[in-house]
Amino acid sequence: MTNESATAESDVEIAIxxxxxxxxxxxxxxxxxxxxxxxxxxxxxRGGADLIELGLPFSEPIAEGPTIQAAINRAxxxxxxxxxxxxxxxxxxxxxxxxxxxYYNVILQYGPTADVRPFVERAxxxxxxxxxxxxxxxxxxxPLRDACDDHGLDLVFIVAPTTxxxxxxxxxxxxxxxAYVQAxxxxxxxxxxxxxxxxxxxxxxxxxxVSEPRSEARRAQSDGxxxxxGFGVSEGDHxxxxxxxxxxxxxxxxxxxxxxxxxxxxxxxxATDLEAKARELKRGALRGxxxxxxxxEQP
Amino acid sequence: MSKSERNRERDSDxxxxxxxxxxxxxxxxxxxxxxxxxxxxxxLENEDGFVDEFRERMRDFGGRPTPLQRADRLSExxxxxxxxxxxxxxxxxxxxxxxxxxxxxxxxxxxxERVIAETGAGQHGTATAMAAxxxxxxxxxxxxxxxxxxxxxNVYRMRMNGAEVNPVDAxxxxxxxxxxxxxxxxxxxxxxxxxxxxxxxxxxxFPKLVRDFQAVIGREAREQIRExxxxxxxxxxxxxxxxxxxxxxxxxxxxxxxxDLVAVEAGGSSLEIDEEEGLAPNSAxxxxxxxxxxxxxxxxxxxxxxxQIMESHSVSxxxxxxGVGPELSHLVDTGRVTPVSVDDEDALNGFHxxxxxxxxxxxxxxxxxLGYLERAxxxxxxxxxxxxxxxxxSRAGNPRDNGDEPRAESYExxxxxxxxxxxxxxxxxxxxxxxxxxxxxLEAAPEVEVFDRD
Numbered sequence: 001m002t003n004e005s006a007t008a009e010s011d012v013e014i015a016i017x018x019x020x021x022x023x024x025x026x027x028x029x030x031x032x033x034x035x036x037x038x039x040x041x042x043x044x045x046r047g048g049a050d051l052i053e054l055g056l057p058f059s060e061p062i063a064e065g066p067t068i069q070a071a072i073n074r075a076x077x078x079x080x081x082x083x084x085x086x087x088x089x090x091x092x093x094x095x096x097x098x099x100x101x102x103y104y105n106v107i108l109q110y111g112p113t114a115d116v117r118p119f120v121e122r123a124x125x126x127x128x129x130x131x132x133x134x135x136x137x138x139x140x141x142x143p144l145r146d147a148c149d150d151h152g153l154d155l156v157f158i159v160a161p162t163t164x165x166x167x168x169x170x171x172x173x174x175x176x177x178x179a180y181v182q183a184x185x186x187x188x189x190x191x192x193x194x195x196x197x198x199x200x201x202x203x204x205x206x207x208x209x210v211s212e213p214r215s216e217a218r219r220a221q222s223d224g225x226x227x228x229x230g231f232g233v234s235e236g237d238h239x240x241x242x243x244x245x246x247x248x249x250x251x252x253x254x255x256x257x258x259x260x261x262x263x264x265x266x267x268x269x270x271a272t273d274l275e276a277k278a279r280e281l282k283r284g285a286l287r288g289x290x291x292x293x294x295x296x297e298q299p
Numbered sequence: 300m301s302k303s304e305r306n307r308e309r310d311s312d313x314x315x316x317x318x319x320x321x322x323x324x325x326x327x328x329x330x331x332x333x334x335x336x337x338x339x340x341x342x343l344e345n346e347d348g349f350v351d352e353f354r355e356r357m358r359d360f361g362g363r364p365t366p367l368q369r370a371d372r373l374s375e376x377x378x379x380x381x382x383x384x385x386x387x388x389x390x391x392x393x394x395x396x397x398x399x400x401x402x403x404x405x406x407x408x409x410x411x412e413r414v415i416a417e418t419g420a421g422q423h424g425t426a427t428a429m430a431a432x433x434x435x436x437x438x439x440x441x442x443x444x445x446x447x448x449x450x451x452x453n454v455y456r457m458r459m460n461g462a463e464v465n466p467v468d469a470x471x472x473x474x475x476x477x478x479x480x481x482x483x484x485x486x487x488x489x490x491x492x493x494x495x496x497x498x499x500x501x502x503x504x505f506p507k508l509v510r511d512f513q514a515v516i517g518r519e520a521r522e523q524i525r526e527x528x529x530x531x532x533x534x535x536x537x538x539x540x541x542x543x544x545x546x547x548x549x550x551x552x553x554x555x556x557x558x559d560l561v562a563v564e565a566g567g568s569s570l571e572i573d574e575e576e577g578l579a580p581n582s583a584x585x586x587x588x589x590x591x592x593x594x595x596x597x598x599x600x601x602x603x604x605x606x607q608i609m610e611s612h613s614v615s616x617x618x619x620x621x622g623v624g625p626e627l628s629h630l631v632d633t634g635r636v637t638p639v640s641v642d643d644e645d646a647l648n649g650f651h652x653x654x655x656x657x658x659x660x661x662x663x664x665x666x667x668x669l670g671y672l673e674r675a676x677x678x679x680x681x682x683x684x685x686x687x688x689x690x691x692x693s694r695a696g697n698p699r700d701n702g703d704e705p706r707a708e709s710y711e712x713x714x715x716x717x718x719x720x721x722x723x724x725x726x727x728x729x730x731x732x733x734x735x736x737x738x739x740x741l742e743a744a745p746e747v748e749v750f751d752r753d
Binding site: 058059060061062063065069073076081082103104105106107108109110114134135136137138139140157158159160161162163164167171182185186187 | 313320321322323324325326327328329330332469470475479482483486487488489490577589590591592593594595597600602604605606607608
């Protein structure tokens with residue numbers, strides 16, 4: 001079935017292409033409260049984030065390291081639910097498109113029975129542009145892929161350092177929005193350097209021609225899925241190095257969550273620090289692309 | 300079609316009905332594909348003599364076959380033939396070695412340099428540590444801090460065998476958290492590490508792989524009961540946490556329609572759940588769970604309406620898990636396996652009764668199966684029900700309501716010839732049993748004051 005939304009332009013891809021090299025930020029919704037999250041998302045938006053991922057907490061986040069796991073626990077302790085999360089998104093007005101990052105069981109349980117559709121419908125209604133599911137490999141993704149297509153949402157897939165050959169082609173044939181290139185093996189978490197695996201992964205993606213769009217409809221309006229690199233990125237210099245290596249965007253999560261963790265609930269300076277960090281990362285990304293780097297704004 | 304081709308066709312399917320699958324981070328998918336390939340070649344097709352070596356080591360190192368023992372006094376008490384499959388006599392004291400030795404050997408055939416495992420009660424960790432020492436493979440074990448504290452003898456044993464034990468502090472610090480942490484280790488070191496999953500849970504092919512290593516329990520029991528009793532049993536009873544001893548005992552009987560398969564879950568202190576607190580005071584996933592995805596598979600889970608996984612409870616650390624194997628979920632849905640449950644107190648009574656009547660100290664896990672025997676066939680059941688024993692199509696098996704007499708009519712009719720799987724021995728549980736017995740007035744327990752330490 002061909003439908004209108006599947007052929008519509010992807011907000012996510014446009015945001016990355018028009019703001020190349022793009023900054024993609026992650027924070028956990030409800031950490032430490034949904035009210036704070038609203039302020040933090042707006043701060044990241046002001047600081048130059050081109051896409052914002054919001055984590056919807058799941059009690060067993062097997063792909064996350066200690067930083068994000070702790071944020072998820074704080075959010076769950078604060079009573080964050082999918083309903084509350086969607087109400088927050090209803091309220092948000094940002095320039096950057098928003099994506100939800102959550103685990104498959106949370107998506108499945110949103111409706112009255114184990115089915116992905118009610119979640120996707122609500123996500124579209126709230127104005128989300130895409131979904132990332134760390135425990136959903138391409139093999140199991142068809143129900144969610146179809147539901148996202150029907151509602152015009154992007155479904156972002158992760159490409160790991162261990163992903164090669166046919167698997168890479170399978171993933172790229174199903175991916176939309178961008179390919180989330182995992183910079184290193186393991187879980188999420190800020191690191192002091194950029195892994196060599198990043199360069200290898202980007203090179204491998206080039207080799208396997210990631211610009212192959214996933215359908216004829218997309219072929220018509222897009223020249224491929226952009227590549228963004230995450231896992232361990234924490235500083236402007238990392239962002240520069242990753243963009244220099246050929247990425248279209250950098251993804252930063254734990255370094256931002258660390259800032260939130262250092263502040264208490266209802267703490268306005270956290271928003272200021274997040275905005276400044278986003279600026280540093282965006283400047284780094286621009287430097288990596290050899291483009292104009294704006295002067296930092298005076299406080 | 301050759302047997303190996305049939306096996307291939309049957310076992311390349313990653314699902315059991317609606318359950319199973321592979322819900323893991325992308326980084327792990329190539330490792331699962333590699334494992335699928337190794338499973339088909341070595342386990343199903345005996346490439347390089349893998350299965351021969353495994354069976355030989357299970358015999359010489361593991362002590363197989365284990366006896367199927369007629370339990371004379373239980374038979375008398377329950378007025379029927381009760382046979383015990385003595386997995387407590389496997390080296391290390393539990394059925395866990397069947398799987399651990401199989402997987403560590405497979406890891407060696409696959410050229411992996413290191414194995415990791417999670418453990419709840421410590422029996423799987425102990426079995427993995429023993430198998431790793433036996434086969435000279437470096438080994439690390441993740442174990443929830445709560446379980447480290449309540450299962451100290453097994454922690455010592457793992458370390459004696461040279462394994463590193465990493466306590467996990469997250470959440471309720473039990474099996475679920477230990478699995479999360481082991482998956483994280485695996486996602487970091489996947490290229491050189493094999494994750495020895497301890498039950499029939501996790502992503503494909505683990506549920507099939509572990510089941511095949513454990514199926515030896517039922518295979519032996521089936522031959523033994525025919526030899527000793529002259530026919531197949533009316534029912535096979537096994538406790539169910541994740542479900543590896545359960546599927547191990549059941550697998551060879553699944554196509555024998557006349558043999559009832561009864562999975563006894565941990566009813567904990569109650570089958571009610573506290574949605575607000577996210578607590579299930581039980582681990583009765585097959586009886587009360589709902590469909591969802593946890594630790595790599597679609598299966599039945601103890602979860603909130605929002606899909607958050609509940610903290611489960613059982614007096615037995617080995618049953619204390621909010622999930623269950625996908626194959627068991629499927630067999631329950633299709634009606635082939637009947638899930639029942641008994642509470643902590645029934646299990647403790649089962650523990651003491653077997654110790655006293657038969658001279659066998661069972662694991663607290665297995666004690667649930669023995670506790671169910673009393674509920675379904677004991678004097679209380681007979682007093683409380685009509686001479687006609689429970690109907691075979693009922694499946695409630697709920698523990699007593701508010702301390703009232705059990706509703707005997709809701710228990711399964713186990714028939715005249717029953718095989719009970721004694722999945723492990725209870726030495727590891729003595730501290731817990733003493734502590735929990737002291738809190739209660741248990742009919743089957745001895746006086747415990749003499750054990751007071753100071």
